[in-house]
Amino acid sequence: MKKSLLNLAAVCGFSLLTISAYADQGSKGMDMGGMKMEGMKLDKTPEKPVSANSLSDGEVRSVDKENKSITLKHGRIKSSTVEMGPMTMSFPVKDKTLLSNVKTGDKVKFTVENIDGVSTVTTLSVQK
Numbered sequence: 001m002k003k004s005l006l007n008l009a010a011v012c013g014f015s016l017l018t019i020s021a022y023a024d025q026g027s028k029g030m031d032m033g034g035m036k037m038e039g040m041k042l043d044k045t046p047e048k049p050v051s052a053n054s055l056s057d058g059e060v061r062s063v064d065k066e067n068k069s070i071t072l073k074h075g076r077i078k079s080s081t082v083e084m085g086p087m088t089m090s091f092p093v094k095d096k097t098l099l100s101n102v103k104t105g106d107k108v109k110f111t112v113e114n115i116d117g118v119s120t121v122t123t124l125s126v127q128k
């Protein structure tokens with residue numbers, strides 16, 4: 001379990017170059033299959049509390065309430081389970097109420113966690 005989370009986090013970070021090539025073309029979700037990890041530190045388990053997650057910056061590109069997803073142009077993400085560099089991509093959101101107050105163009109702060117192998121937005125707040 002822990003190992004698979006680590007693997008996925010590593011794959012996500014390591015897929016950055018591949019994904020970013022596609023992300024701006026509006027592809028949904030991320031195909032993380034088949035990527036091998038390398039150079040990932042495995043000496044730590046991702047058991048930090050959620051509060052250890054740092055907020056990431058993003059700008060909303062689109063909101064899809066029906067599918068509970070949001071496309072964000074995001075800065076660097078580094079949470080206890082997800083790490084990736086800046087890119088534009090879509091994320092599923094943990095709870096659709098997170099989408100109730102955001103619209104395209106909003107600047108947001110958000111956190112991402114790996115939930116069942118998917119990088120999922122778990123908190124989101126609009127920056128005024």
Ligand SMILES: [Cu+2]
Nearest residue numbers: 084085087089
């Ligand atoms: Cu990303």
